Amino acid sequence: MSSDIDLKAEGIRLALELSDAAEQIMRQNLRRRNPAATSDEIEQLLDDWFCKRDQQIEGDWVRRRALDSP
DSSP, X not given: OHHHHHHHHHHHHHHHHHHHHHHHHHHHHHHHHOTTOOHHHHHHHHHHHHHHXXXXXXXXXXXXXXXXXX
């Protein structure tokens, strides 16, 4: 049982590392696209991007649910 828990914990750790890496990549993309932006402005752009992405994911789910309905 311990190895099963360790395996799940490793999967979660890996997912969090990938999430952190993706955030860093997006932050770099935003800096490249907005070279004159301050750090605070970049963080705001990143927050805006996350919110927009959350809405897109939710919208995708709503569209898939509608397609699955009889």
